[in-house]
Amino acid sequence: MNLNIKIKDQDFVLHPYGATYWPEQEVLLVADVHLGKVSHFRKHGSAVPLKATSRNFIKLDQLRKEFDPEHIVFLGDLFHSSLNMEWNMFEEWVESIDNRVHLIAGNHDIISPLKYEALDIKIYSDVTVAGFHLSHHPVQLKDHFNICGHIHPGFKMRGNGKQLLKLPCFFRSQNQMILPAFGEFTGNFFMQPEEGDRVFAITGKEVIQIN
Template identity: 75%
Template sequence: MNLNIRIRNRDFVLHPSGAVYWPEQEILLIADVHLGKISHFRKHGSAVPANAIAGNFRKMDQLIKEFDPEHIVFLGDLFHSSLNMEWNMFEEWHSTLDNQVHLIAGNHDIISPLKYEKLGIKLFPEIEADGFLLSHHPQKTNDLFNLCGHIHPGYKMRGDGKQVLKLSCFFQGPNQLILPAFGDFTGNYFMEPEEEDRVFAITGKEVILVT
């Protein structure tokens, strides 16, 4: 189940996949997919099932079907490292789209920009839109609200019996919303919210406010 929130009088939809939809701008935001990472693990002997590779593409297809965005903006680390078989899958997937795709380059995005430009994908260091700053790394700014990735935020929910449930989350500070990593097998950095922060945890198929 999605969760609708308002930031600076703008509507945003938090999706259980970790993506964010911005209806007024018709923008779908996705952070830290890390395509190619599963193939990298398998190449080095990790017991990751081959069908897991297609999981990220299935999730993206579901989002596009649900929201039909004009723009898809990847907030960095679309690919984990250098080219492997998942680039061919990405090319094939991209060929099925009529959406405009943009990439804000992250620290893992080392594939040549020429490969993206050949597909018609525009690369940016960051994007400003309607009072918001879209970036890969979290940015501190007084005037713009920052939508970003990179951190792979997570949250530990603690039960009465010392149980700990580790969840991915959207982490909102006073001028910033950090998106969770979209890709599988990416890991989390567990956040410690302060009083003014809000944590939106992803629990299975829903997003819930936990602080």
């Protein structure tokens, strides 16, 4: 189940997969997919199921069907490292869709820009639109609200019986929202909210606002 929030009089739909849809701009925002990480693990002997390589594309297609965005903006670390078999899967996916794809480059995005140019994908260091600053790394700006990735935010939910549940989350502070990592096997950095911060944990099926 999605969760709708407002930021600076704009609507944002938080999805259980960790992506965010911005209706006013017809933009789907996705952070830290880390395509190729599954293949990287398998190459180095990790017992990761081969079908996990297609999981990210299945989720992206489900988001496309649900929101029908004009633009898909990846907020950095689209690929985990250098070229491998998942680049071919990505090429086929891009050529099969009619959405405009953009990449805000992250620290893991080392694949040649010429490869993206051949797919008509533009690469940016950051983008500012309608009072919002889209970036990979978190930045603090006085005049713009920052939407970013990079951190892979997570939250530890503790129960009365000493249960502990670790979940990815959207992490919103006064002038910033950090998106969870979208990709499989990416891990989390567990946040310590301060007064005024908001945590929206995701389970894959719902988004839960943590008080």
